[in-house]
Amino acid sequence: MTTAAWRVDVITTFPESFEGFLEVSLLGKARAAGTVEVRVHNLRDWADPPHRVTDDYAYGGGPGMVLKPEPIIAAVEDLRGTDGWVGLLTPQGRPLTQPRVAALAARPHLILICGRYEGVDERVRTLVVDEEISVGDYVLSGGEVAAMVVIDAAARLVPGVVGDADSLVGESHADGRLSHPQFTRPEEFRGRRVPSVLLSGHHERIQRWRRAQALHRTERRRPDLLEGRVLTDEERQLMDEDPPWDG
Numbered sequence: 223m224t225t226a227a228w229r230v231d232v233i234t235t236f237p238e239s240f241e242g243f244l245e246v247s248l249l250g251k252a253r254a255a256g257t258v259e260v261r262v263h264n265l266r267d268w269a270d271p272p273h274r275v276t277d278d279y280a281y282g283g284g285p286g287m288v289l290k291p292e293p294i295i296a297a298v299e300d301l302r303g304t305d306g307w308v309g310l311l312t313p314q315g316r317p318l319t320q321p322r323v324a325a326l327a328a329r330p331h332l333i334l335i336c337g338r339y340e341g342v343d344e345r346v347r348t349l350v351v352d353e354e355i356s357v358g359d360y361v362l363s364g365g366e367v368a369a370m371v372v373i374d375a376a377a378r379l380v381p382g383v384v385g386d387a388d389s390l391v392g393e394s395h396a397d398g399r400l401s402h403p404q405f406t407r408p409e410e411f412r413g414r415r416v417p418s419v420l421l422s423g424h425h426e427r428i429q430r431w432r433r434a435q436a437l438h439r440t441e442r443r444r445p446d447l448l449e450g451r452v453l454t455d456e457e458r459q460l461m462d463e464d465p466p467w468d469g
């Protein structure tokens with residue numbers, strides 16, 4: 223049985239920014255395997271000839287240009303089909319988190335609109351956008367890099383994209399906390415040794431140490447991730463057993 227690809231249509235005034243990003247690494251392989259299908263569209267293709275203008279001055283004045291509604295709405299209506307869910311990348315959007323990423327990966331078909339300039343005519347949002355998405359509290363020069371963030375983070379969660387699905391389990395943010403420290407060879411580097419428990423070959427002991435370190439890191443670096451969640455007695459015991467590793 224073949225399953226349908228996870229599909230993304232991107233609407234942008236800078237389609238060339240996606241070159242390279244789509245070709246390499248996990249995403250390049252997933253596209254070649256047909257698990258993920260990403261199509262990048264030039265907004266100008268839906269703008270009126272001969273000049274194919276996609277932006278205009280803001281009503282009310284002020285600096286900067288605003289993306290016009292007609293080409294974006296026409297593009298969405300052409301691409302949406304029966305199952306398209308429309309996201310608009312904007313710093314005013316709902317912050318992207320790992321649970322939101324998982325929800326996007328579970329949708330069969332995303333249409334991502336990349337905002338530009340001072341913004342997008344508000345009627346785009348009210349008429350066709352299902353959700354506005356922000357990738358962080360800072361301003362990018364456009365939604366393109368933000369759309370790449372969404373595609374990259376979500377594609378990894380599409381079944382079959384990451385070969386060993388177990389590797390997704392202990393990742394940072396996978397279950398609301400940060401990951402444990404990782405080490406590879408050599409055993410000693412510039413006087414710093416790999417924690418001896420990792421060399422012990424004692425699987426259960428290693429798992430306990432990793433869980434303890436993940437919890438210490440989260441508590442120290444990102445206590446906000448634990449807010450509203452009380453650590454269990456078992457977790458506290460793990461943390462007491464293995465104090466924070468500081469190398």
Ligand code: ADE
Nearest residue numbers: 311312313356357362368
């Ligand atoms: N466009 C500009 N800044 C952005 C951000 N932080 N998130 C999403 N889209 C954006």
